[in-house]
Amino acid sequence: QKEVEQNSGPLSVPEGAIASLNCTYSDRVSQSFFWYRQYSGKSPELIMSIYSNGDKEDGRFTAQLNKASQYVSLLIRDSQPSDSATYLCAVNNGDSNYQLIWGAGTKLIIKP
Amino acid sequence: IAGITQAPTSQILAAGRRMTLRCTQDMRHNAMYWYRQDLGLGLRLIHYSNTAGTTGKGEVPDGYSVSRANTDDFPLTLASAVPSQTSVYFCASSDNGHEQYFGPGTRLTVT
Numbered sequence: 001q002k003e004v005e006q007n008s009g010p011l012s013v014p015e016g017a018i019a020s021l022n023c024t025y026s027d028r029v030s031q032s033f034f035w036y037r038q039y040s041g042k043s044p045e046l047i048m049s050i051y052s053n054g055d056k057e058d059g060r061f062t063a064q065l066n067k068a069s070q071y072v073s074l075l076i077r078d079s080q081p082s083d084s085a086t087y088l089c090a091v092n093n094g095d096s097n098y099q100l101i102w103g104a105g106t107k108l109i110i111k112p
Numbered sequence: 113i114a115g116i117t118q119a120p121t122s123q124i125l126a127a128g129r130r131m132t133l134r135c136t137q138d139m140r141h142n143a144m145y146w147y148r149q150d151l152g153l154g155l156r157l158i159h160y161s162n163t164a165g166t167t168g169k170g171e172v173p174d175g176y177s178v179s180r181a182n183t184d185d186f187p188l189t190l191a192s193a194v195p196s197q198t199s200v201y202f203c204a205s206s207d208n209g210h211e212q213y214f215g216p217g218t219r220l221t222v223t
Contacts, residue, residue: 098143099209100212104154
């Protein structure tokens with residue numbers, strides 16, 4: 001059973017601090033990794049994708065990938081109350097590249 | 113239309129009734145997906161289609177059917193609804209299995 005593991009949280013972070021969200025995956029052949037943000041009552045929204053080991057930065061967001069450790073993380077700098085949401089990690093299914101394996105999500109709360 | 117649309121937005125359905133959830137995308141993506149999301153269980157794949165004319169079963173296909181007659185439309189049918197099918201249903205699409213983009217969802221309550 002291929003799995004993506006995330007801490008369900010909630011993770012509480014003060015406004016202005018760095019929020020760090022983590023994800024581990026079991027499928028060693030996965031090559032594509034995604035972070036989605038989901039506000040309560042809304043659909044998941046893609047915020048970052050990463051395909052190579054290392055860091056990828058986009059504004060206040062940085063995705064980090066370590067394939068050897070099967071670990072993906074998302075850093076949010078200068079956290080804002082509007083960042084409060086559930087963050088979903090997804091990786092491609094190595095047996096079926098058209099499908100993603102989803103984590104259950106981490107609930108992030110940014111406290112003003 | 114921009115992106116993915118789903119209809120209806122919400123529905124209350126009596127058990128045993130037949131229901132079709134509609135999904136349309138205008139991005140010309142080849143792959144489309146149906147998920148259900150229940151509290152504490154995350155997203156679960158019901159059915160998928162890698163290209164028009166083909167479909168496949170996901171993790172939780174029982175009680176659901178799909179068709180993919182063309183690139184844009186991917187309807188999900190509940191032949192005889194049961195209360196356990198109460199959920200939020202999301203349609204998504206992707207271009208050759210890359211990033212998936214989601215519709216706004218349909219909230220379904222089966223009574």
